Amino acid sequence: MQNINFKLVIFSSVLIVFIALVGACSSDSSSNVVQPNQLTITSGVDGAEFAFDPATIEVGVSETIKIVFDNKGTIAHDFEIPDLEVVIATTNAGNTGEVTMVAPSVPGTYDFICSIPGHKEAGMVGKLIVQ
Numbered sequence: 001m002q003n004i005n006f007k008l009v010i011f012s013s014v015l016i017v018f019i020a021l022v023g024a025c026s027s028d029s030s031s032n033v034v035q036p037n038q039l040t041i042t043s044g045v046d047g048a049e050f051a052f053d054p055a056t057i058e059v060g061v062s063e064t065i066k067i068v069f070d071n072k073g074t075i076a077h078d079f080e081i082p083d084l085e086v087v088i089a090t091t092n093a094g095n096t097g098e099v100t101m102v103a104p105s106v107p108g109t110y111d112f113i114c115s116i117p118g119h120k121e122a123g124m125v126g127k128l129i130v131q
């Protein structure tokens, strides 16, 4: 009788450890989800109201990329890549906006701009290089 109880305790212990391991593994697999690389583009750096910093960004072909637009200026701006239909809507001074995009599958260079009238002409342009 004593022996049977002992076996039952061992079996239960093994079962508990097994369940814990399965639990650990399944929570592990969720961390395998690919997180997009993040790029931050800032405006208003060093008082340059109508400029993006950096003005050139490089991404890999087909790369999933999260773009964060950080408006450190004193007026509202937006961020658009017209040819790729990528848009971060008007972002007020001191705020950030973001968008996640998948880069084209072929290399190329695309302009990004602030689409608020007059801002592109004042210098709010940059290049996204896909390579």
Ligand SMILES: [Cu+2]
Binding pocket: 076, 077, 078, 114, 115, 116, 119, 124
């Ligand atoms: Cu602007």
